[in-house]
Amino acid sequence: MENIHITSSPTTPYFPEVDFNAQTGVCELRGESYMEETYKFYLPLLNWLKDYTTKADNKVELNVKLIYLNTTSTKCILDMLEILKTFENNGGKVKVNWFYDKNDPDMVDEVEDFEAESGIKIELHEFVN
Amino acid sequence: MDTKSILNYRGPFYIELISVFGSNIRNLNDPYSNARKKLFKIFIELSQNVSNYSEDFHVVNNIQRIGIGELSLNVSNMHYEFTTKNLVKDADAKILSERCELINASDYLRLRDLKREQRINSPGEKFGARIGLIQAVMLSKNKLDYYTEKFNENFSYFSLTVKIDKH
Secondary structure (H helix, E strand, O other): OOOEEEOOOOOOOOOOEEEEOOOOOEEEEEEEEOOOOHHHHHHHHHHHHHHHOOOOOOEEEEEEEEEEEOHHHHHHHHHHHHHHHHHHHOOOEEEEEEEEOOOOHHHHHHHHHHHHHHOOOOEEEEOOO | OOEEEEEEEEEEOOHHHHHHHHHHHHOOOOOOHHHHHHHHHHHHHHHHHHHHHOOOEEEEOOOEEEEEEEEEEEEEOOEEEEEEEEEEEHHHHHHHHHHHHHHHOOOHHHHHHHHHHHHHHOOOHHHOOOOHHHHHHHHHOOOOEEEEEEOOOOEEEEEEEEEEEOO
């Protein structure tokens, strides 16, 4: 499987940086996410995760370091978490880490909602500057 | 109470433009950083609603539809007030008004349940999560101020204002 690597640009801050590593299973999203045509951006990431999690002995660590995501992006993240939950239910090993700014308490509520909606455990971590 | 207008715009809601306006909002020169964070999030959600759903729109490259509408941002000593206005079908104006009414009648916990139900049941793809208005009220903790104004036989303007307290 190919890795996915998308870099960010100051002229398009509404796209996140992406690193999905097929060798280590570490998947990371960084920055912000509020682009147009959100599903067009996230669909390859969702398909990658579906493919990667077809092998039961794979492990996935998803690290979300988004300081802002719009509600359409939250739907895509929920889709990712649902893929990971299905993988976990089938015996796969999954770890989800969510990094947040301690001055943004609304994000903690958002993560609680993701946990409730997907059924997957999410570990919260404060950003360290 | 003195109210100052700090941003007014009418035209297509391109993401590049929304992003620049959003960046200016984040960098407003005042000490209310938590309120500005909320304002930024609400600004993006409501602006993208105009971009995605306005019935007056530009078509880019024969495919992508960019909604046209209006926005204004006012600031006073106590709060920010953000307004969007765009053209909608009359039938949609009625649905939107009912939706705003339901949201305004719901307390925070009910809104959180509504948001979860709506997001999990949303078909996704072109439809997004359909929770932007709920999110705006959950963030601001103020009710939506909305009205419709007849444009012609089939269309109306839908105007939506959210107040964000500074304290």
